[in-house]
Amino acid sequence: MSNELVVDVQPKEVSIAILENKRLVELQKEARNISFSVGDIYLGKVKKLMPGLNAAFVDVGYEKDAFLHYLDLGAQFNSCAKFVKQSLSDRKRILSISKFNTLPDIDKEGTVSDILKVGQEVLVQIAKEPISSKGPRLTAEISFAGRFLVLIPFADKVSVSQKIKSSEEKARLKQLIQSIKPKNFGVIVRTVAENKRVAELDNELKTLVKCWEDSLLKLQKAKTPSLIFEETGRTVGVIRDIFNTSFESIHVNEETVFQQIYNYVSLIAPERKDIVKLYKGDLPIFDHFAITKQIKSSFGKTVSFKSGAYLIIEHTEALHVIDVNSGNRSKSTSDQESNAIDVNMYAAEEIARQLRLRDMGGIIVIDYIDMQDPENRQKLYDRMKELMAADRAKHNILPLSKFGLMQITRQRVRPALDINTNEDCPTCFGKGTIRPSILFTDRLEDKIAYMVNKLKIKNFYLHVHPFIAAFINQGFFSLKWQWKCKYTFHFKLIPDQSLAFLEYKFYNKEKEEIDLKEEIEIK
Missing domain, CATH: 3.30.2320 (hypothetical protein PF0899 fold)
Structure with a gap:
């Protein structure tokens, strides 16, 4: 499978398209003046405690206070809170975390009133962007994500991804990171670190520690609420998370963003830096790579997918609903059961693509065409799990219910992407009459x-x-x-x-x- 990444940089927003064998599978849009992105770190102030929810509302500068649950404080919250308090009380001296005396972990069964006080200044990180009428969701367990490693201040523990199957490789990576990491820093070793050399891992670890040190410099001068650390742009973030040997090319239509991506790829894979290319054509870059037409046909309420069959996709505050219809599809057999499994299997492919494409999260309910044969229902369930295996978002799929409904929960950290494919008349502006x-x-x-x-x-x-x-x-x-x-x-x-x-x-x-x-x- 060949992958391509196409980046369209416009004055107001950046659009990122991921193609698999020329087919659009992911589309992300980011306003160029965006704030409160996942990964951003803020110095906030506790505005209200909610003992009933065991949570607090924190002012981080957003129009609505952000939500911080007790379980998201992190085991090392007391150490972090003490460190922040000392840093803010003596703004001339930068504390070293390696020489800092950490405090015991907080009680897992504790309450938010025991730990936080109204008016307290806390260091927090955006875990979920503002969605609909809700403000951002926060975590107080600060982390800095790299390609191979995730650095967690105050944790002092090394964990290795469970997706690395080799016990020898796990032991090698754990021992290696233990020997090179500074004191009072925890590290999570990501799957892509498997079989990587010491120099590569050490270099990235130093880069992540430098991010923490730069954040401390900002913290010294900060007044609540203020941004302490800004996550890398979504374009570089996408490349960091998905870049692999299957990528054949990365096309960018703007010089500055091209240079950022080129520098990043040169850092993580110097031998492959030439796949980053600056697009200079006159045609819009999405038109040149046939992405615009795919966007027009893939978004909207109705999505056609095979021989007249189509999906109806509805979005509500609580969940997303997808209805599978055979439409005017010409049946290859007179057997209704065979026709149903045929349409449902094709629908599963398109639904798996739509979930990634629109970044739909939360609860998704799919109404497939009814099937009587239990083997066909199991076959559809297995196929859906296979198709969703490539999805980077955490998800859970339940077998079909007796009503023919499949329920999926999918991690939601950003609002679902909803593009209106209907076009207003450009000449009458909705008045209903146009010039000849x-x-x-x-x-x-x-x-x-x-x-x-x-x-x-x-x-x-x-x-x-x-x-x-x-x-x-x-x-x-x-x-x-x-x-x-x-x-x-x-x-x-x-x-x-x-x-x-x-x-x-x-x-x-x-x-x-x-x-x-x-x-x-x-x-």
């Missing part, structure tokens, strides 16, 4: 004349729907060439699949959009 379509190219020419003659902009890009671009380009002396000869030779016509049929956008040579909607209204 035959005059559309005349209006485009008016806009070009306005750009060149009034705004004095001669270098620009005109993005239109691919069908419109084909019409403008047709013929020996096409409309495009007529406009070039009449106005300027320095503009480019770009077919853009993300635009509606009669929609257009102008961009300057720096790829910044030139908004001419006001001109539309005036005329």
